[in-house]
Amino acid sequence: MWTRRFACASALALSTLFSAYAHAQPPSRITIVVPYAAGGGTDAVARLIGEKMSSALGRTVIVENVVGAGGTIANDRVARSTPDGTTILINHTALLSAPSLFSNLRYDTRTAFEPIGLVNIAPLLLVGRKTIPGSGPKDFVAWMKEQGAKMTFAHGGVGTNTQLCAVLIGNVLGFKPVFAAYRGSAPALTDLVAGQIDLICDQATSALPQVQAGLLHGIAVTSTARLEQAPDIPTAAEVGLPGLVYTFWHGLYVPKGTPKETVAALNAALRAAVSDPGVRAKLKGLGTASPTTG
Numbered sequence: 001m002w003t004r005r006f007a008c009a010s011a012l013a014l015s016t017l018f019s020a021y022a023h024a025q026p027p028s029r030i031t032i033v034v035p036y037a038a039g040g041g042t043d044a045v046a047r048l049i050g051e052k053m054s055s056a057l058g059r060t061v062i063v064e065n066v067v068g069a070g071g072t073i074a075n076d077r078v079a080r081s082t083p084d085g086t087t088i089l090i091n092h093t094a095l096l097s098a099p100s101l102f103s104n105l106r107y108d109t110r111t112a113f114e115p116i117g118l119v120n121i122a123p124l125l126l127v128g129r130k131t132i133p134g135s136g137p138k139d140f141v142a143w144m145k146e147q148g149a150k151m152t153f154a155h156g157g158v159g160t161n162t163q164l165c166a167v168l169i170g171n172v173l174g175f176k177p178v179f180a181a182y183r184g185s186a187p188a189l190t191d192l193v194a195g196q197i198d199l200i201c202d203q204a205t206s207a208l209p210q211v212q213a214g215l216l217h218g219i220a221v222t223s224t225a226r227l228e229q230a231p232d233i234p235t236a237a238e239v240g241l242p243g244l245v246y247t248f249w250h251g252l253y254v255p256k257g258t259p260k261e262t263v264a265a266l267n268a269a270l271r272a273a274v275s276d277p278g279v280r281a282k283l284k285g286l287g288t289a290s291p292t293t294g
Helices: 002-024 041-057 069-079 093-101 137-150 161-173 185-193 204-212 260-275 277-285
Strands: 029-034 060-065 087-091 113-129 152-155 178-181 199-203 216-221 247-255
Touching: 029 041, 029 069, 041 060, 041 087, 041 113, 041 199, 041 204, 041 247, 041 260, 041 277, 069 087, 069 093, 069 247, 087 093, 087 113, 093 161, 093 247, 113 161, 113 185, 113 204, 113 260, 137 161, 137 216, 152 161, 152 185, 161 199, 185 199, 185 204, 185 216, 199 204, 204 216, 247 260, 260 277
Parallel strands: 029 060, 029 087, 152 178, 152 199
Antiparallel strands: 087 247, 113 199, 113 216, 113 247
16 A cells, blocks of 8 residues: 555656646757767767656657767856756766866856766776787786887777776876877777777777677776676776776766756656666666666
8 A cells, every 4th residue: 555655656746847847948859968979888878868758758858969178068068058957968977077177167067067866877898909919808908017008098088987097097007098089989999999099998888889799808897896797807806907996977967057846857757767677777788777776
């Protein structure tokens, strides 16, 4: 009986929030702004979540890729947008690192955004071109130690997870990484598969399918336990990189000043999306997890 009452109360609360949202924000289309190129991990997560949020809100949700300057162009776009809930930012660690890396930001990260909620959490994967010599992850790490600053790391923008993880690897191994900058991890992975660069530390959502397809070497996962979806890829500690532990997240944000009822409705739609069994299964298959599943 209590369960039925709780379910009814929850449904009524969601209905009330969505009604308030509809009243406060008449436009029928919502845009999720992705700061990185299409085909990358952040883009994949945005499209997956956006589809389910669209169903919950009864509105069209589109994804727009606004790339460049380590994600700050997209951040600025959302910060300066009308605070009515129609323009949403998805970003990760780069949103917080930007003020330390860019001196000419036109927005204050501390005051420009209102959080909607947490989307997912996950470690990163260190992957390498297929022509790296060796027969397994320990051999690839031995090659890395030997090469040092001769290696080229790709990254998807200054201050992104891909760059910060590579800096951490350099600290662990005692060298300063040489970088090849891209407008997102998707084009970087394309060049990595082609053998034009050596390594990238990227989201499992985009890197794992390349490893599973046999196009890249999976070297290590930046967590204390192996990924269930990639049991053959060891943890960094297992291959001699004990200091390489890195967990990242995605969050959704709207500009400051967005009405509270609108933020609440978007949060409810996000919670509905990340609780959906199909979404959870897809995220899990990509080596990440929704916050409701740990």
